[in-house]
Amino acid sequence: MSLMALRERLNVLVNSMFLEGLLDQQFRQLQMLQDASSPGFVAEVITLFCEDSERMLTELTKLLDQAVVDYQKVDAYVHQLKGSSSSVGAQNVKLACIQFKQFCEENNKEGCLSALNMVKHQYYSLRSKFDTMLQLEQRIQAYDSEQQN
Amino acid sequence: MEEGEGSNGGVFEGGLEVRVLVVDDSPVERRMVEGLLKKSGAMFQVIAVDSGKRAMEVLGLTDDKAEHPTVDHQKVDIILTDYSMPEMTGYDLLKTVKEQSCRKPIPVIIMSSENEPQRISRCRAIGAEDFILKPLQTNDVLRLRSYARPTELSPRTGTKRKMALELMAENSGSDRRPRLAGLAVS
Numbered sequence: 001m002s003l004m005a006l007r008e009r010l011n012v013l014v015n016s017m018f019l020e021g022l023l024d025q026q027f028r029q030l031q032m033l034q035d036a037s038s039p040g041f042v043a044e045v046i047t048l049f050c051e052d053s054e055r056m057l058t059e060l061t062k063l064l065d066q067a068v069v070d071y072q073k074v075d076a077y078v079h080q081l082k083g084s085s086s087s088v089g090a091q092n093v094k095l096a097c098i099q100f101k102q103f104c105e106e107n108n109k110e111g112c113l114s115a116l117n118m119v120k121h122q123y124y125s126l127r128s129k130f131d132t133m134l135q136l137e138q139r140i141q142a143y144d145s146e147q148q149n
Numbered sequence: 150m151e152e153g154e155g156s157n158g159g160v161f162e163g164g165l166e167v168r169v170l171v172v173d174d175s176p177v178e179r180r181m182v183e184g185l186l187k188k189s190g191a192m193f194q195v196i197a198v199d200s201g202k203r204a205m206e207v208l209g210l211t212d213d214k215a216e217h218p219t220v221d222h223q224k225v226d227i228i229l230t231d232y233s234m235p236e237m238t239g240y241d242l243l244k245t246v247k248e249q250s251c252r253k254p255i256p257v258i259i260m261s262s263e264n265e266p267q268r269i270s271r272c273r274a275i276g277a278e279d280f281i282l283k284p285l286q287t288n289d290v291l292r293l294r295s296y297a298r299p300t301e302l303s304p305r306t307g308t309k310r311k312m313a314l315e316l317m318a319e320n321s322g323s324d325r326r327p328r329l330a331g332l333a334v335s
């Protein structure tokens with residue numbers, strides 16, 4: 001596949017993610033931070049986001065599995081996940097976290113469990129698209145490197 | 150230079166470099182802020198840490214360094230800290246920095262995802278230079294330059310800095326009204 005075709009495919013993917021609500025305009029901010037001096041910035045931040053999110057989702061699962069839930073700790077993780085998703089433009093994840101925080105404030109375990117499932121659902125939907133995005137980014141980067149050499 | 154004081158900054162081609170200490174427990178948000186600062190121009194040198202405690206170490210404000218003031222530590226021109234962090238919050242860090250009795254305390258800018266009037270007032274009351282809503286945008290980062298010590302900047306940019314500071318004084322420190330629209334900050 002040509003470089004132009006790869007770029008086009010990436011654009012189509014990203015646009016579809018905006019249309020589905022997976023991403024918001026903050027993602028454009030992230031894209032703007034990538035340039036010749038930081039060619040892999042988007043990939044780096046997305047990878048960091050995914051690693052960090054999965055760590056937090058694991059911790060949240062453990063916390064909500066306890067007989068007595070520490071809602072303060074749960075809220076702290078949800079707050080951080082909301083923050084990082086907001087930073088990268090992961091809109092649906094962010095919105096699901098906002099709902100989750102509401103249940104934390106109410107100390108509503110059932111609500112929290114349901115919210116956690118929703119956050120996971122939104123995250124993994126996003127993650128799957130991010131994986132494709134990163135593969136395309138890698139191929140584009142490889143092309144660019146070849147051209148420079 | 151005394152511990153806890155703003156530095157002169159380094160020198161790079163085109164002007165003075167501003168050392169920004171970014172404090173945020175989220176690795177994603179730290180990286181994004183770092184990227185924003187670096188993208189805005191070559192004038193920001195970023196030191197990023199993940200906690201208030203670590204920030205204290207960088208600033209040379211830990212108890213053991215106070216006992217041994219000759220221990221080397223990095224000089225910082227501006228502190229950009231998240232408000233909500235475990236153990237030591239951004240507010241705690243702000244308070245500690247401002248309590249240092251030095252001639253020119255380091256400017257501290259608070260970042261927060263929550264637009265809470267009480268939180269903002271609380272921070273300003275103890276000396277926060279500004280309060281920025283997360284996620285940060287490019288124009289937020291550009292504002293940071295106005296918090297660097299203006300007398301140290303090159304004459305070409307000195308006038309704009311002076312105007313920015315005058316505006317800041319008139320507006321009680323923040324010109325980011327669109328994001329805090331309708332919010333009365335004392």
